[in-house]
Amino acid sequence: MKIIITGGAGFLGQRLAAALLRESSLPFSELILADIQQPPTPMEDPRVHCLALDLTRPGAASQLIDRDCGVLFHLAAIVSSHAESDFDLGMQVNFDATRQLLEAARHNAPAMKFVFTSSLAVFGGKLPSIVTDECAVLPQSSYGAQKALCELLINDYTRKGFVDGRVLRLPTISVRPGKPNKAASSFASGIIREPLHGDPSVCPVSPDLALWLSSPGTVVHNFIHAATLPAAQFGSSRTVNLPGISVTIQQMLQALEAVAGKQVRERVRFVPDETINRIVASWPGNFDISRALALGFSVDENFQQIIRAFMHDEMLRAGG
Amino acid sequence: MKIIITGGAGFLGQRLAAALLRESSLPFSELILADIQQPPTPMEDPRVHCLALDLTRPGAASQLIDRDCGVLFHLAAIVSSHAESDFDLGMQVNFDATRQLLEAARHNAPAMKFVFTSSLAVFGGKLPSIVTDECAVLPQSSYGAQKALCELLINDYTRKGFVDGRVLRLPTISVRPGKPNKAASSFASGIIREPLHGDPSVCPVSPDLALWLSSPGTVVHNFIHAATLPAAQFGSSRTVNLPGISVTIQQMLQALEAVAGKQVRERVRFVPDETINRIVASWPGNFDISRALALGFSVDENFQQIIRAFMHDEMLRAGG
Numbered sequence: 001m002k003i004i005i006t007g008g009a010g011f012l013g014q015r016l017a018a019a020l021l022r023e024s025s026l027p028f029s030e031l032i033l034a035d036i037q038q039p040p041t042p043m044e045d046p047r048v049h050c051l052a053l054d055l056t057r058p059g060a061a062s063q064l065i066d067r068d069c070g071v072l073f074h075l076a077a078i079v080s081s082h083a084e085s086d087f088d089l090g091m092q093v094n095f096d097a098t099r100q101l102l103e104a105a106r107h108n109a110p111a112m113k114f115v116f117t118s119s120l121a122v123f124g125g126k127l128p129s130i131v132t133d134e135c136a137v138l139p140q141s142s143y144g145a146q147k148a149l150c151e152l153l154i155n156d157y158t159r160k161g162f163v164d165g166r167v168l169r170l171p172t173i174s175v176r177p178g179k180p181n182k183a184a185s186s187f188a189s190g191i192i193r194e195p196l197h198g199d200p201s202v203c204p205v206s207p208d209l210a211l212w213l214s215s216p217g218t219v220v221h222n223f224i225h226a227a228t229l230p231a232a233q234f235g236s237s238r239t240v241n242l243p244g245i246s247v248t249i250q251q252m253l254q255a256l257e258a259v260a261g262k263q264v265r266e267r268v269r270f271v272p273d274e275t276i277n278r279i280v281a282s283w284p285g286n287f288d289i290s291r292a293l294a295l296g297f298s299v300d301e302n303f304q305q306i307i308r309a310f311m312h313d314e315m316l317r318a319g320g
Numbered sequence: 321m322k323i324i325i326t327g328g329a330g331f332l333g334q335r336l337a338a339a340l341l342r343e344s345s346l347p348f349s350e351l352i353l354a355d356i357q358q359p360p361t362p363m364e365d366p367r368v369h370c371l372a373l374d375l376t377r378p379g380a381a382s383q384l385i386d387r388d389c390g391v392l393f394h395l396a397a398i399v400s401s402h403a404e405s406d407f408d409l410g411m412q413v414n415f416d417a418t419r420q421l422l423e424a425a426r427h428n429a430p431a432m433k434f435v436f437t438s439s440l441a442v443f444g445g446k447l448p449s450i451v452t453d454e455c456a457v458l459p460q461s462s463y464g465a466q467k468a469l470c471e472l473l474i475n476d477y478t479r480k481g482f483v484d485g486r487v488l489r490l491p492t493i494s495v496r497p498g499k500p501n502k503a504a505s506s507f508a509s510g511i512i513r514e515p516l517h518g519d520p521s522v523c524p525v526s527p528d529l530a531l532w533l534s535s536p537g538t539v540v541h542n543f544i545h546a547a548t549l550p551a552a553q554f555g556s557s558r559t560v561n562l563p564g565i566s567v568t569i570q571q572m573l574q575a576l577e578a579v580a581g582k583q584v585r586e587r588v589r590f591v592p593d594e595t596i597n598r599i600v601a602s603w604p605g606n607f608d609i610s611r612a613l614a615l616g617f618s619v620d621e622n623f624q625q626i627i628r629a630f631m632h633d634e635m636l637r638a639g640g
Binding site for chain 2: 087124125126128133134135136137138139140142145148149152153155156159160236237
């Protein structure tokens, strides 16, 4: 059985690959990491193959998915601010490429598991203080709209028996390692990561804005869990609001101070950015996670723990 | 200013065209009726042009929409049972053609009014007894999924300023004139129309199933109203659950008996059809219509009135 990860060069793709190679809960004979540029090998293992592939190219999806494919983790995407500034590119990558992958799965490997990373960005507008599975989506960004389009398509392909879809609405991931990116939520990692590295950081939103957060480790654990869950447990919808914790910017910085000191926290300045704020403030800051927990998905304990896990990972990386 | 109706050969398209030609609330210089087969002229008027056009053909949408186009009523669709049996055709007509029309509008006639007929078939699964605008969609048919895809796209094109979208979720239309079609809801007209014409009719669903109904006259009135409403009144979503009345099959037949007698009603037999029942029973039977009424949309009085209006229309038709 073959597992494929799109967006395999990305931070989550690499981390998921490493977890799959280490864990035994999802056995496989081959692991393919595909991305627009050839992904690095996450660890030396004869089962790993890394592939440069432009998923928007006609035929690319069929080339990737053959009948040995058992699970696809489709992580590749144009991030939120980028999809907002380049609508057509966002549609091509975030929607059309997903549709091509679904078509390839339907015809080459019917009923294979199709694990898709959606986002809380599908929500917007007037929302209850705690968002449930029964809340209508109302995206306030093209990224959110494109993710919501894919959710509908995957649920219908699943209903028709073309694929076995599992759609995970990811919380904002914090703390990401590496460099800032074009996601509107990039600052949610930057305001922790940069100060810990001794660098200044800018927060474009208000201190009292609540974010819905998950650590990278927990979300990767939940990816694998999603692929192992029996189909029948999902009930009438394959879309799950993944668990997260609701934390205000202020609370994030308090946690940073508690873990790393006042001097580190003071490296963050507030410089409002209306474009970023409009997108991020439209996302819900709290969810009812009872269904996700009943399905066995995991949740972080608190934000201090998340910061400590990030520091631990960075130390391991720095140590080689 | 030019008005275009797709699905112009269909019953609602013809009726909308006739209403536009008679009314003055939406002035125009040209009215184009387009359909896969050349639509008949709804009435002699130099402003009317009828066009055979396959909207799934590349370039067809651009050919149809030029900069003089002020309003598009996009009614063309593959109906529910047909879209369920031919998934690919449903995607092409119900989704891809709509996307091509949106692209043509964006580039040829930016911010033109794009009136789209969606459907209560976007809903399904566990629903509250009265559906509100805040309820999540969960289509149980590919037709419903394709309509929901278009809703998302039109809302995002509107948010980006590419078009001025207005999405109407239609109740089941009853009583339609003419012949049965491949809509799962075809019987909702058949059980009234056929007995009135002296013919037997089969009801595939349970007598206590509640349907959410609108007469053709009311829905056409609401199409025109949607095109004249100021954009600002819609608020954060361009999607409106159109008003309807909640009537069980039993109540429909009681109304038929009250209007046309016991003998007419007895022409209806119940022969359960699981495929039809699965689709239709997944649709909600009652909605909160306060937002639609506040926006000025109209609603039928009761089902007896709807039957009488149908008999009146049929008499006029028969009379030439």
